[in-house]
Amino acid sequence: MAKIIAGLGTSHIPAIGAAIDHEKTQEAYWKPVFEGIQPVRQWIEELKPDVCIIVYNDHASAFSLEAISTFVIGVAPEFLPADEGYGPRKVPAIKGNSKMAWHIAESLIKDEFDMTIVNEMPVDHGLTVPLSLMYDKPGAWPCEVIPLCVNVIQYPQPTANRCYNLGKSIRRAVESYPEPIRVAIVGTGGLSHQLQGERAGLINSEFDENWLDHLVTKPEELKNVSHIEYLREAGSEGIEMIMWFVMRGALDDRVKQVYRFTHCPVSNTNYGLLALENGS
Amino acid sequence: MKNEDHHDIPGTYVLDGEHSRKGYHLNMFCMSLNNAENREDLRAGEVTYLSKFPMTDEQRQAVLSRDWLGMLRLGGNIYYIFKLAIFDGLNMQQLGALMSGTDMTEEEFKKMMMNGGRRIDGNRSKSESHNG
Ligand SMILES: [Fe+2]
Numbered sequence: 001m002a003k004i005i006a007g008l009g010t011s012h013i014p015a016i017g018a019a020i021d022h023e024k025t026q027e028a029y030w031k032p033v034f035e036g037i038q039p040v041r042q043w044i045e046e047l048k049p050d051v052c053i054i055v056y057n058d059h060a061s062a063f064s065l066e067a068i069s070t071f072v073i074g075v076a077p078e079f080l081p082a083d084e085g086y087g088p089r090k091v092p093a094i095k096g097n098s099k100m101a102w103h104i105a106e107s108l109i110k111d112e113f114d115m116t117i118v119n120e121m122p123v124d125h126g127l128t129v130p131l132s133l134m135y136d137k138p139g140a141w142p143c144e145v146i147p148l149c150v151n152v153i154q155y156p157q158p159t160a161n162r163c164y165n166l167g168k169s170i171r172r173a174v175e176s177y178p179e180p181i182r183v184a185i186v187g188t189g190g191l192s193h194q195l196q197g198e199r200a201g202l203i204n205s206e207f208d209e210n211w212l213d214h215l216v217t218k219p220e221e222l223k224n225v226s227h228i229e230y231l232r233e234a235g236s237e238g239i240e241m242i243m244w245f246v247m248r249g250a251l252d253d254r255v256k257q258v259y260r261f262t263h264c265p266v267s268n269t270n271y272g273l274l275a276l277e278n279g280s
Numbered sequence: 281m282k283n284e285d286h287h288d289i290p291g292t293y294v295l296d297g298e299h300s301r302k303g304y305h306l307n308m309f310c311m312s313l314n315n316a317e318n319r320e321d322l323r324a325g326e327v328t329y330l331s332k333f334p335m336t337d338e339q340r341q342a343v344l345s346r347d348w349l350g351m352l353r354l355g356g357n358i359y360y361i362f363k364l365a366i367f368d369g370l371n372m373q374q375l376g377a378l379m380s381g382t383d384m385t386e387e388e389f390k391k392m393m394m395n396g397g398r399r400i401d402g403n404r405s406k407s408e409s410h411n412g
């Protein structure tokens with residue numbers, strides 16, 4: 001039987017990918033960030049998940065306003081990095097797990113989460129930056145990936161509660177898969193940031209720290225926070241934080257916080273990293 | 281009692297249905313810049329390239345004059361218009377400064393970020409806003 005062995009939350013800031021790609025990680029600006037993520041790289045190295053379900057959002061790369069899906073699952077055997085305007089990132093192709101992804105898609109839909117099933121899509125920084133954060137610059141990614149996209153750009157986004165329940169349904173899907181596959185689930189995006197308008201540059205570290213505390217210990221309470229509260233307190237792009245609830249929902253009610261790290265700023269964002277395991 | 285209307289958040293253009301409807305062709309023009317050939321076409325002649333997209337004259341003008349706040353106000357979304365910024369060789373800090381609605385420079389914007397970013401206090405609601 002397949003099993004969820006770990007949950008990881010991380011921002012997916014494009015500049016982090018660029019720093020890794022262009023060998024800038026030892027520069028003064030970047031050094032504390034990459035020192036801060038080191039324990040998670042070791043943790044992942046020890047855990048060696050077979051499959052990572054990466055919950056992220058597409059940023060007008062694979063999908064546009066032409067058709068807006070709230071929840072997407074990628075079922076392809078392979079995904080290539082997207083051209084986001086400056087040519088695709090030169091990172092290895094991402095191997096999917098088509099068979100398992102289809103099982104999860106079917107299980108989710110039977111469980112009343114009406115997924116959009118996608119056979120062909122490029123993947124953008126939302127997915128590739130977390131991989132680089134976890135694995136640095138390998139010749140090939142050491143895990144298979146099941147991409148799960150959430151619409152966080154077109155308002156109204158799904159509620160945090162819906163994301164949390166999707167996580168619970170993903171867990172049921174994984175645990176009903178007959179092969180002994182070890183799965184890590186990764187929630188990405190956030191923390192507070194606003195890229196647009198006169199309020200661009202907004203960061204709210206106090207909100208973020210309090211949010212992380214609650215996400216670990218009191219997700220049932222935190223999941224009721226409204227869209228407006230995220231938009232207002234964490235910034236218009238900070239609403240990406242709802243995607244961490246998919247990860248949190250796939251874990252036990254009580255979890256062990258293995259590691260937590262925040263760093264302000266990375267680019268225009270308060271960077272956040274959280275490693276969780278089931279049980280207390 | 282907090283205002284539950286997202287229009288109350290200052291300096292923030294939420295992509296709701298109304299905004300999306302207004303900005304559809306502007307955003308889809310930006311989306312086209314994911315394609316390298318289209319970027320070359322735009323480079324070859326902006327007015328000609330823009331004529332392929334049924335935008336309003338106001339939107340077209342905002343694009344040509346790189347009026348970033350104007351694009352946001354006319355239905356643009358940051359992830360889309362950022363593709364035009366990438367086309368111009370701008371990064372998010374430069375764009376952040378250009379959208380601040382003040383004469384903030386890139387250096388000032390970066391300095392604000394290094395000091396913990398734009399403060400939330402005073403920026404929660406239009407009634408208390410000063411963006412500072
Ligand atoms: Fe994002």
